[in-house]
Amino acid sequence: GALVLTVRASDADWGQNARVRYRLREGRLRGAPLSSYVSVQAETGALYALRSFDYEEVRELELWVRAEDGGAPPLSSNVSVRLLIADENDNAPQVLYPPAPGSGLGSGSGSVWAGVELAPRSAEPGALVAKVVAVDADAGQNAWLSYELAKATEPGLFRVGLHSGEVRTARSPLARDAARHSLVVVVKDRGRPALSATATLTVVLAESVAELLSELGSNAAPAEPAGSLTRWLVLAVAAVSCLFLAFLLLLLALRLRRWRRSRLLPPPSGTLRGVPASHFVGIDGVRAFLRSYSHDVSLTADSRKSQLRCAAGSCCDTLPARPPPDEPAPLRGEDVAAHRAADTDALT
Incomplete structure (x- = not known):
């Protein structure tokens, strides 16, 4: 919508015949009609831009503006308008070498070797080590690039050409210098404001490719x-x-x-079918089950007869246990009575 220029035309007639109107003659630019780029106001002839122009895409624009009066028949005249697009610093420098870690050349297994350069330890001052390559899509002063060494492992060992981007040795490498050096180069253009980009180089001080591979392998392993x-x-x-x-x-x-x-x-318990567990006695490794039995003995002092009463089912189907040899056998009812009588006589 910015005003580009104003086309003015005059007519020597009077009244309606002197009234001039403007219009844009149709044409095409990069496959699109001119009317999509600029427009002309019919009454004033003011030419307005309908879109922003990029110098990298369109560097100039040529069009025709027609001025026509209001007479009958109308008379007209054409004027050629050529617009030159001025460049602006809208593109930052692009580093081609060394490739960035995220680029296609620096991805995958080859990323370990991207931007790695070999410099012999016997190199003289000023020996060429590498070159940083960068381009800028702008034109003129906006595309002029300068190179500067921003960061280095050993600041005084390498230098970078201001306009060439060449990395050279500033002095001869010493034995105390590290084998692996990282250099950060800043690339700036001359636009206002200036735009910049960075490139990272790895320089290995080695006398042969085998030593270079060994050094890289020890760091990448x-x-x-x-x-x-x-x-x-x-x-x-x-x-x-x-x-x-x-x-x-x-x-x-x-x-x-x-x-x-x-x-x-x-659940485990101490009884089995109402029989106490104490009635299980081990005899020769076999558990025999002795059922309970009870008896009542009735003795009288003046009679030698005794009464023995056994409970029903007390010992019908079991045998009494054999007494140990060193103990006397149990007495029967009659023997008990006789024994008690003998004890009484002995006391008297």
Whole structure:
């Protein structure tokens, strides 16, 4: 909607014949009609932009504006308008080398080797090590690039060309210098405000490619075990969880089995069918069951007869236990009476 310019036309006639109207002659630009880019106000001839123009897409725009009076028949005249698009600093520099870690060239297994350069330890000052390559899509001053070394492992060992982007040695490497160096190069354009981009280079001080590969392998090797260690930790946690779950299931099964057995079998007690457990006596390794029996003995002092009464079913189907050899045999009723009489006579 910005005003681009105003087209003015005059007519020497009077009245309606001198009234001028403007319109845009149809045309196409990049496959789209011109009317989608600009418009002309019929009464004033003001030319307005209908969209923003990008210098990288459209650098110039040529169109025709027609001025027509109000006479009968109407008379007209055409004017050619050429619009030159000015560039603005709307594009930051793009680094082509070394590739960024997230780019296609620096992804996958090749990311370890992206941006790695070899510099011999015997290099002289000013020896070329690498070159940072960058482009800017803008034009003119906005596309002029400058390079600057922003960060380095050893600040005084390398330098970067201001306009070339060449990385060279500032001095000869020393024995105390580290084998692996990281360089961060900032690329800036000359626009206002200036836009910038960064590039990261890895320089290895080595005399041969084999030494370079050995140095890179020693630094890149820990990355793989880190992922492997994480994988093993996950597997260990999963194994411990499975074992714990199996233990819980086993404990639950044992509890269930004990509960079922308690339901099927009677609870243990000290009696069996009303018989005390003390009546089970082991004889030669065999448990014999002795049933209870009871008897009443009636004795009189003046009579030698005794009465022995046994309870029914007390010893019908069992035999009395044999007394030990060192103990006297139990007395029957009559023997008990005689024995008591003899004791009485002895006392008197």
